[in-house]
Amino acid sequence: MHIGFIGLGNMGAPMAHNLLKAGHQLSVFDLNAAAVENLVGAGALPVDSPTAIAQGNAELIITMLPAAAHVKGVYLGANGLIAHSRAGVMLIDCSTIDPHSAREVAKAAAEHGNPMLDAPVSGGTGGAAAGTLTFMVGGSDADFDRAQPILAAMGKNIVHCGAAGNGQVAKVANNMLLGISMIGVAEAMALGVALGMDAKTLAGVINTSSGRCWSSDTYNPFPGVLDNVPAARGYSGGFGSDLMLKDLGLATEAAKQVRQPVILGALAQQLYQSFSAQGYGGLDFSAIINQYRKDT
């Protein structure tokens, strides 16, 4: 299939590479010329603008952009993807943005005769490179079925979350819970150790008890409990604290729009904001435990 791909950053570039590997023809655009060069070296065709991607022959266009402002800028308006796409061309936005903006863009696409899906991912740059991302997809059943094999070239779990915007809803809800859980594990581990318990023994109890969670049994923030996690390598790599802060900001903003209280979610947002303000936004999000330990 001929696919247009816009946004070749840390996530978009490896995703585009996996589409090429799966045998698709790719037209690509990014503001960063070096990122475009890299994909062209692997067989993609460079295109001058998002508008030109829409005006080309792509049967499907995928975007992977930093935030809602970029998504709206690329899709909407006189130079936007929607205005210039042929009716029937499918649009898939893999960016993580607020559900309200995702629904606004999907509505404009539908009015122009373009099926659209919101399909934010989880799994990080490692999952993007390995093609093992999880896609949380919002849109109609028929559009989901049509997109599924394309998304499967970039990911392992392709989950239909309901109508337009629900991919974003699933992602912000899950990641808000993840932020809360990680801080909860950090507090529980730090408390137990401060009260005299061995960290590994405590994690063992928690992981077989009712405190069990992904942040404890798969991604424990206390150094020495697990190998092959950011806590074992000075909190490098992984999922950056500033990315967690972004997702908690989306969650609290989406909550505000529907007057939904998220009390721990809002405090988790502030705690990551404080961590980022101290200059640690580039560390993996499990490094928040350093705010709770005396010797760090």
Added chain:
Amino acid sequence: MHIGFIGLGNMGAPMAHNLLKAGHQLSVFDLNAAAVENLVGAGALPVDSPTAIAQGNAELIITMLPAAAHVKGVYLGANGLIAHSRAGVMLIDCSTIDPHSAREVAKAAAEHGNPMLDAPVSGGTGGAAAGTLTFMVGGSDADFDRAQPILAAMGKNIVHCGAAGNGQVAKVANNMLLGISMIGVAEAMALGVALGMDAKTLAGVINTSSGRCWSSDTYNPFPGVLDNVPAARGYSGGFGSDLMLKDLGLATEAAKQVRQPVILGALAQQLYQSFSAQGYGGLDFSAIINQYRKDT
């Protein structure tokens, strides 16, 4: 073995029954005569006071009491278990109390020549009746090994958490994390549904993603997601909100003693305090989700 058992409440009574079933001889005491009668009907010997239990022939004495004040009252002082126990008689306190008090009592026992373990449980009244409790045990290796077969008559997982007090440390750390996780799941589920997502679909995404936790995949608070949980029966049964509030109080108090910040833990304590103040302390702790839903 001849065992003394003090405290025949909702947890202690079924635990004592399981010791009788395992063939042990039991001397029992409780302030509630009906509770004593019930055990006597099953073959236990009634004794007039904790002091008399200590003065008897029990080789091992188990206590299951509501709070630290009761534990100190029963163990310490001129009429206490420790003052009247023969040297070598093992003392096991299964109450959930703060680690500091547990260590104070264990120290007094050691000075009197009595090995002592703190062994708080999780698993609730159902686990107590079925003999499937988890025991989190603090004390020496040798004492743990000696007590293990006795505890195994009442529980399934007998976990050695380290030296005296560490059973309590494991329990307060785990249950603080549990309280945080439950509120986090409540907020994430309520947010996702308020933003238009189906509760069961959202739980499915969370349970296969990084938000996965016991409070979501085993005990989900949103009605209709799981069968056989309190959310499926009006939040009756289960683990009462006032018991969660007690454990969060122990966690924040223990944290205060070692100047350990527990920011989400403290807020979780306040949220359960607010829930209890509104008259809902008798509902299962997953009912906290009702504070986040418009239609409840």
